[in-house]
Amino acid sequence: MITAGVDVGxxxxxxxxxxxxxxxxxxxALVGFDVLKSASEVFEVTLKDAGIPRSDIQRVVATGMGxxxxxxxxxINAEEAVSEVVADAAGAYQAVPTVKTVIDVGAEEGRGVxxxxxxVRDFVINERCAAGAGTFVExxxxxxxxxxxxxxxxxxxxxxxxxxxxxxxxxxESEVVSLIHSKISKEDVAKAIHDAIAGRISSMILRVGVEKxxxxxxxxxxxxxxxxxxxxxLHTNIxxxxxxxxxxxxxxxxxxxxxAR
Amino acid sequence: MTTSVEVxxxxxxxxxxxxxxxxxxxxxYEDYLHAHEKGGLRWAGGAWSFSSIPAGLGxxxxxxxxxxxxxxxxxxxxxxxKCHDATEAAGFPRTLCAYMRNYWGSILxxxxxxxxxxxxxxxxxPDFIWQDHICCxxxxxxxxVKWLEKRRGKEVPMYSVDVSVGYPPDxxxxxxxxxxxxxxxxxxxxxxxxxxxGRNYNDALLCEAVWNEIRATSLxxxxxxxxxxxxxxxxxxxxxxxxxxxxxxxxRPECVAFYETLRNETQERVKRGIAxxxxxxxxxxxxxQPPWGFLKIFREMEKYGAVSVGSxxxxxxxxxxxxxxxxxxxxxxxxxxxxxxxxxxLRAIVRWTMHKPEWAHFYEPELKTKMxxxxxxxxxxxxxxxxxxxxxxxxxxxxxxxxxxxxxAGVSVFPFEGNMGDERDFDFAGTLARLTAFFESMGLRxxxx
Numbered sequence: 001m002i003t004a005g006v007d008v009g010x011x012x013x014x015x016x017x018x019x020x021x022x023x024x025x026x027x028x029a030l031v032g033f034d035v036l037k038s039a040s041e042v043f044e045v046t047l048k049d050a051g052i053p054r055s056d057i058q059r060v061v062a063t064g065m066g067x068x069x070x071x072x073x074x075x076i077n078a079e080e081a082v083s084e085v086v087a088d089a090a091g092a093y094q095a096v097p098t099v100k101t102v103i104d105v106g107a108e109e110g111r112g113v114x115x116x117x118x119x120v121r122d123f124v125i126n127e128r129c130a131a132g133a134g135t136f137v138e139x140x141x142x143x144x145x146x147x148x149x150x151x152x153x154x155x156x157x158x159x160x161x162x163x164x165x166x167x168x169x170x171x172x173e174s175e176v177v178s179l180i181h182s183k184i185s186k187e188d189v190a191k192a193i194h195d196a197i198a199g200r201i202s203s204m205i206l207r208v209g210v211e212k213x214x215x216x217x218x219x220x221x222x223x224x225x226x227x228x229x230x231x232x233x234l235h236t237n238i239x240x241x242x243x244x245x246x247x248x249x250x251x252x253x254x255x256x257x258x259x260a261r
Numbered sequence: 262m263t264t265s266v267e268v269x270x271x272x273x274x275x276x277x278x279x280x281x282x283x284x285x286x287x288x289x290y291e292d293y294l295h296a297h298e299k300g301g302l303r304w305a306g307g308a309w310s311f312s313s314i315p316a317g318l319g320x321x322x323x324x325x326x327x328x329x330x331x332x333x334x335x336x337x338x339x340x341x342x343k344c345h346d347a348t349e350a351a352g353f354p355r356t357l358c359a360y361m362r363n364y365w366g367s368i369l370x371x372x373x374x375x376x377x378x379x380x381x382x383x384x385x386x387p388d389f390i391w392q393d394h395i396c397c398x399x400x401x402x403x404x405x406v407k408w409l410e411k412r413r414g415k416e417v418p419m420y421s422v423d424v425s426v427g428y429p430p431d432x433x434x435x436x437x438x439x440x441x442x443x444x445x446x447x448x449x450x451x452x453x454x455x456x457x458x459g460r461n462y463n464d465a466l467l468c469e470a471v472w473n474e475i476r477a478t479s480l481x482x483x484x485x486x487x488x489x490x491x492x493x494x495x496x497x498x499x500x501x502x503x504x505x506x507x508x509x510x511x512x513r514p515e516c517v518a519f520y521e522t523l524r525n526e527t528q529e530r531v532k533r534g535i536a537x538x539x540x541x542x543x544x545x546x547x548x549x550q551p552p553w554g555f556l557k558i559f560r561e562m563e564k565y566g567a568v569s570v571g572s573x574x575x576x577x578x579x580x581x582x583x584x585x586x587x588x589x590x591x592x593x594x595x596x597x598x599x600x601x602x603x604x605x606x607l608r609a610i611v612r613w614t615m616h617k618p619e620w621a622h623f624y625e626p627e628l629k630t631k632m633x634x635x636x637x638x639x640x641x642x643x644x645x646x647x648x649x650x651x652x653x654x655x656x657x658x659x660x661x662x663x664x665x666x667x668x669x670a671g672v673s674v675f676p677f678e679g680n681m682g683d684e685r686d687f688d689f690a691g692t693l694a695r696l697t698a699f700f701e702s703m704g705l706r707x708x709x710x
Binding site: 124125 | 676697698
């Protein structure tokens with residue numbers, strides 16, 4: 001059976017094509033202003049990479065905050081939309097069958113999902129601000145005048161603990177600017193930023209409880225500076241699967257393959 | 262998205278007594294507004310206050326209870342926004358009780374809102390304040406009202422009853438010293454009422470009001486108990502418009518009569534299998550006050566076939582209940598006879614009120630969890646939606662502990678943040694997205710748009 005999962009996230013659309021339980025293609029692209037157009041383009045690219053025509057895809061399931069944009073809209077014509085939480089659970093279980101806790105940190109949102117056999121047992125989502133998500137790192141990278149992909153490696157060069165207390169993305173940026181004016185090194189500020197995000201995410205995750213194995217997914221999982229402070233805060237090892245940013249799309253594809261779940 | 266899942270549709274029909282409920286509530290606010298034109302008196306105080314006591318001053322004594330008024334303001338978002346602005350401009354932080362801020366804002370604006378949203382110029386000041394101290398906000402609420410009215414040139418006498426006596430044991434008698442403590446305050450309060458109003462106090466009217474209150478609050482519990490039926494004859498969104506009578510006028514004969522009518526009609530709906538939500542397939546309860554400006558969230562739930570059959574708040578703020586030795590909850594039986602003297606009336610209403618389930622919020626989180634577990638079991642509930650209500654410290658206290666208690670008992674819980682009276686603290690789209698995720702995690706799919 002060939003299915004596809006389309007994760008229309010806050011910043012990227014990710015597409016995974018699954019054939020008999022194996023990923024045969026994956027691709028991602030920036031969401032942009034025209035969500036359907038960008039999602040359709042990346043969907044076509046993924047089909048091309050897989051060498052599979054749309055007509056061979058038996059079911060498509062969409063997830064992500066923009067999921068309803070692609071439901072029953074050509075060329076994607078997703079048959080169903082599921083929430084990120086449900087897709088996270090299914091995808092993480094596919095990637096790491098021993099998973100019990102999923103931490104998904106994307107561009108705008110952080111989530112914690114307790115999982116049992118690929119199903120959701122409990123979950124929590126950050127309620128308010130992007131200060132616990134990837135957008136925060138991007139904003140802070142701008143303040144530090146470094147590339148966003150440099151933020152993680154930069155933070156790993158510091159061993160100092162500098163508290164950042166602001167819970168709001170905007171106020172946190174002011175705090176970073178204050179640190180810069182105080183001649184704190186970029187490495188230390190970068191570490192403070194990652195520590196702060198890890199603190200916010202961990203306090204949220206603790207509301208549902210931490211149970212091994214813990215799997216970190218979403219775009220932020222690609223940031224090497226994020227996992228160490230999160231492991232420290234949660235007092236546990238964290239597994240980052242291959243292609244962590246595609247796990248929700250993978251989950252959607254898995255769900256598509258099991259319509260009678 | 263919608264699916265083609267086949268779901269049984271129950272028959273449904275509107276409540277026949279709906280108009281009666283609307284009119285009662287409308288008249289209540291208008292009676293308060295026009296009380297002086299009829300030679301009557303006006304008093305203000307919380308919905309938790311012992312409202313049957315001022316009833317001994319005469320049948321032309323009208324009250325306005327603060328929390329329902331604050332909720333009415335919240336429902337009308339434009340007016341609520343003006344109230345928030347006025348309160349904050351006067352120096353009060355937005356972290357305070359949202360009902361209280363809406364109420365103060367209305368005074369500060371010198372405008373009074375009616376149930377249909379009509380805003381009347383000139384907030385009608387009370388002749389006296391009769392309050393009780395159930396939580397920290399209630400303790401301060403009317404001190405500020407008194408101060409605000411004084412700034413407007415009106416000296417409003419105020420009497421407050423301290424009720425910090427805890428919650429009585431499940432099956433034992435109420436401790437006498439606790440009863441004496443409150444009865445003593447009410448007894449002094451009667452002398453105070455007579456003095457500040459210059460009226461003679463009528464004990465027969467007191468006995469009647471106490472008896473009304475006991476009957477009304479037991480009747481409301483009967484109505485709620487009927488919602489154990491599948492399909493539920495009432496949904497919580499509708500119940501909000503019905504329980505409110507008990508928060509406005511639980512001591513009045515109109516309230517008793519209305520709840521009798523409602524109880525009979527609900528019984529009839531159960532007998533005929535009439536559902537509040539035709540596609541009911543998933544039953545939830547909520548907790549604490551809802552975000553009043555966003556009751557449409559209940560309609561969104563119905564798209565998944567989910568119906569809220571009530572809450573400890575809806576059942577227990579007004580309804581009086583009794584635990585049975587087997588752990589089940591039943592409407593509290595009315596005492597065998599009506600009180601005949603002032604002393605009997607005061608002791609009866611104090612003993613009765615001490616069992617108000619909502620008092621448990623403030624004293625024993627474990628007891629509140631136990632009550633919620635009883636509701637889950639008896640009302641055949643699939644999940645609990647917990648409102649982390651930033652607008653009410655009193656009823657939100659311990660709520661996270663309740664969540665743990667429910668989870669440990671194997672109950673699925675969906676917590677969401679919001680505010681009963683200040684829409685700025687409620688993210689409708691975000692909450693809906695999370696609720697969707699929760700329903701999906703429960704195996705539900707959207708049945709209709």
